[in-house]
Amino acid sequence: MQELIRLLEQEGLDGLYLTRPENVRYLSGFSSPEDAQVYVSREGALLLTDGRYTVQAEEESRIPFKILTREERKAFFEGLEGRIGFEAEHLPYARLEELRELAPVEWVPTRGLVERLRIKKTPEEVRLIQKAQALADEAFRRILPLVSPGVKEVELALELEFYLRRHGAEATAFPIIVASGPRGAMPHGVASEKAIQEGEMVTVDFGARYKGYHSDLTRTFGVGRVDPEKKRLFDAVLLVLEEVLAQLAPGKPAKELDALARRVLEKEGLKAYFTHSLGHGVGLAVHEAPGLNAYTEEVLEPGMVVTVEPGVYLPGFAGVRVEELVLVTETGFELLSRLDRGWLEV
Structure with missing residues (x-):
């Protein structure tokens, strides 16, 4: 005060x-x-x-x-x-x-x-964000066995929300995104009545709000065998995420990380399909400072909690996003999600 x-x-x-x-x-x-x-x-x-x-x-x-x-x-x-x-x-x-x-x-x-x-979280704030993220991690694990051709996007969203609320969340962090097949090209494709089909990719983006604090998590996975060209999109996005995390540390200008993500995608011929910023701060609001984008002058500092969420979106074809929530530390960063982020087919 x-x-x-x-x-x-x-x-x-x-x-x-x-x-x-x-x-x-x-x-x-x-x-x-x-x-x-x-x-x-x-x-x-x-x-x-x-x-x-x-x-x-x-x-x-x-x-x-x-x-x-x-x-x-x-x-x-x-x-x-x-x-x-x-x-x-x-x-x-x-x-x-x-x-x-x-x-x-x-x-x-x-x-x-x-x-x-x-903008910089106290240890107690970090603990609450970690709890919100743990709820989201477990909710995601719980829905994977339910995914199959014919299941509607909205049914998965409802299962996620039910798990979060039943296990202590005040609410979801934001309207749950479940976007399958061509709808994956919609970065904010809130769950619809569309039925998931064999061979499609599904992007799930959601989080929990726990005692006022939020989490944010995105995973993209395949349902059955996925076309190699669609899988290539996933590999490119995962490469971006790994390259950015390798450079993420205190003292790093946020816009340099955003620029790095776009350079990697440019080499993959996909830069034009990355249509949003690389990430944002998370706390009492699910979108708060610092921003990881081309326009900010903010520099990462220990205690900041940020998302790293590269994505590519090809209209009429498919979309991919993979998102991690990280705590900037004195020496680097700590992942707050405990989920594997590699390719998964269910």
């Missing part, structure tokens, strides 16, 4: 009004952050919520909290003074106009103040 207060001082702010759920949960530990805010002043932080959450706030919040009625909320904002920051990338304009009417202070747009603190 002291580091955040120092950031306020550097920005010349008297207070900071936080509405992004991930940031609210990060500072407070409150598990219903969509219905709460955090106000940070130079004296400390305060969780703001309403009477539905009195008991929950008492049990969960690690910072002082206020349960506010509508009238009390109005009085709270009327009492603010000075320059107050708000999260420009999250607070809706209509809500900002309401705040300006309530509090005649200078409302100052800010970007990424709390995210700067979240």
Whole structure:
């Protein structure tokens, strides 16, 4: 908290009004952050919520909290003074106009103040991400025996979600992707009613949310014998992943890893079919800093948790993605998934 207060001082702010759920949960530990805010002043932080959450706030919040009625909320904002920051990338304009009417202070747009603190994970945060990843690993193992020609993509997605929820996940990390055959060329091919066919590749991309923290995992495998040209796509993507992991270490500029991935695919004649960034940070949000892309200036540091997820997508033919979740360490990295990533036919 002291580091955040120092950031306020550097920005010349008297207070900071936080509405992004991930940031609210990060500072407070409150598990219903969509219905709460955090106000940070130079004296400390305060969780703001309403009477539905009195008991929950008492049990969960690690910072002082206020349960506010509508009238009390109005009085709270009327009492603010000075320059107050708000999260420009999250607070809706209509809500900002309401705040300006309530509090005649200078409302100052800010970007990424709390995210700067979240980018490097504490040991406890890493433990929670590891738990989320272990849930995903085991869920994937459980569905493999269910895969056969005729099974629908959505049926596999339902089995994954059922396992995750039954074993302690709050939810899936995002809508589960199960994309088979030509649908594999859709990077975000959310599970459909399509039946999986013999000889197709299947890409499964999913994760768990555990106590607010996320995991992210992608595997591509074959159902029966797969055409060698499709298998070549898998081999190329796996080669990219191995080459990037061989270079991943603290001090490495993130955009250099993205560039490396594209050079490898260029040699394979597949660069044009890699249509997204190499990876992203994972934590209280499933997509957060740092980004592994061509446009970032971020450098990897110990404590960061990032995905490495190269892929190629040939419309009308097939697609492949293989994704690992890694913790950057002092000497290199630690894989957080314990699944094999080699070629598999079921």
